[in-house]
Amino acid sequence: MNSSAxxxxxxxxSPRAVGRAISLVESGAAEGVDLLKKLYPHGGRARVVGFxxxxxxxxxxxxxxVALNLLNDGSxxxxxxxxxTSPFSGGALLGDxxxxxxxxxxxxxxxxxxxxxxxxxxxxxxxxxxxxxxxxAGFDWILVETIGVGQDEVDxxxxxxxxxxxxxxxxxxxxxxxxxGVMEIADLFVVNKADREGAEKTSAELxxxxxxxxATGNPPPILRTSALARQGIPELVEGLRQVHARLSVPERARxxxxxxxxxxxSRLVGDRFAEHVRSSPLWVEGLDAIAGRRRDPYSVxxxxxxxxxx
Numbered sequence: 296m297n298s299s300a301x302x303x304x305x306x307x308x309s310p311r312a313v314g315r316a317i318s319l320v321e322s323g324a325a326e327g328v329d330l331l332k333k334l335y336p337h338g339g340r341a342r343v344v345g346f347x348x349x350x351x352x353x354x355x356x357x358x359x360x361v362a363l364n365l366l367n368d369g370s371x372x373x374x375x376x377x378x379x380t381s382p383f384s385g386g387a388l389l390g391d392x393x394x395x396x397x398x399x400x401x402x403x404x405x406x407x408x409x410x411x412x413x414x415x416x417x418x419x420x421x422x423x424x425x426x427x428x429x430x431x432a433g434f435d436w437i438l439v440e441t442i443g444v445g446q447d448e449v450d451x452x453x454x455x456x457x458x459x460x461x462x463x464x465x466x467x468x469x470x471x472x473x474x475x476g477v478m479e480i481a482d483l484f485v486v487n488k489a490d491r492e493g494a495e496k497t498s499a500e501l502x503x504x505x506x507x508x509x510a511t512g513n514p515p516p517i518l519r520t521s522a523l524a525r526q527g528i529p530e531l532v533e534g535l536r537q538v539h540a541r542l543s544v545p546e547r548a549r550x551x552x553x554x555x556x557x558x559x560x561s562r563l564v565g566d567r568f569a570e571h572v573r574s575s576p577l578w579v580e581g582l583d584a585i586a587g588r589r590r591d592p593y594s595v596x597x598x599x600x601x602x603x604x605x
Contacts, residue, residue, distance in 0.1 A: 317425050374438045463487055
């Protein structure tokens with residue numbers, strides 16, 4: 296299938312074409328970049344929500360419950376779930392394909408598990424590209440799940456419109472630890488597994504610790520759910536709708552869009568520039584000089600930049 300035919304199939308919402316496109320993007324093939332260029336103008340309509348939080352918070356089960364609720368309302372739902380990569384084999388378990396079985400046969404749902412491949416911030420380097428493909432394919436909602444690495448999972452804010460931080464009862468001082476990072480980007484807090492003892496205490500701690508969110512001018516809502524028991528899911532979906540509506544006011548949406556564009560372009564230019572620099576003979580020579588203590592890293596860096604930028 297040629298590029299134009301594949302784009303047409305994606306715009307029609309073909310799951311096979313969407314899967315093919317994301318595979319091309321993940322591979323780094325030039326054909327994948329060409330597809331993204333053609334698909335980008337067709338995006339911008341989906342509501343994109345990121346679910347982040349510590350491991351064991353039940354993010355996958357919660358996303359499955361939210362997706363089923365949205366599907367029952369007639370919405371199309373795309374899911375991008377990011378799993379950690381083994382530093383030894385380079386592979387990933389991609390366990391969300393196991394945990395979200397209830398969604399796989401639904402005609403209006405699409406799930407894609409992606410490996411981080413060493414990317415920091417809880418996301419794969421091509422997560423945004425996958426979101427663009429799903430957006431162009433016409434999905435109403437796109438749910439992005441991070442791997443759950445902890446407080447440094449702030450990259451998700453550059454990929455989504457709404458960030459939902461999922462926590463569970465019994466975290467205690469861990470909430471304080473999260474405060475310095477991911478809590479500050481949350482638009483909505485979810486206390487999952489709320490049928491456990493301590494849910495009220497956790498909610499109270501979140502309320503005490505959370506500050507006014509500069510993006511909304513309001514404290515982030517705190518909702519309680521039990522994903523396994525399917526409790527609190529309609530309320531969570533309604534909360535996501537309300538937060539998205541508040542953030543979609545033109546001026547706020549424009550500001551958020553500019554921030555995301557800056558983060559994405561900076562990352563893309565940085566990656567491309569790094570590739571270019573590493574192809575220079577000066578890079579190999581510099582590495583050898585640094586390893587042999589003949590030159591320091593800062594001088595080598597200045598020399599490479601001077602040569603490459605001139």
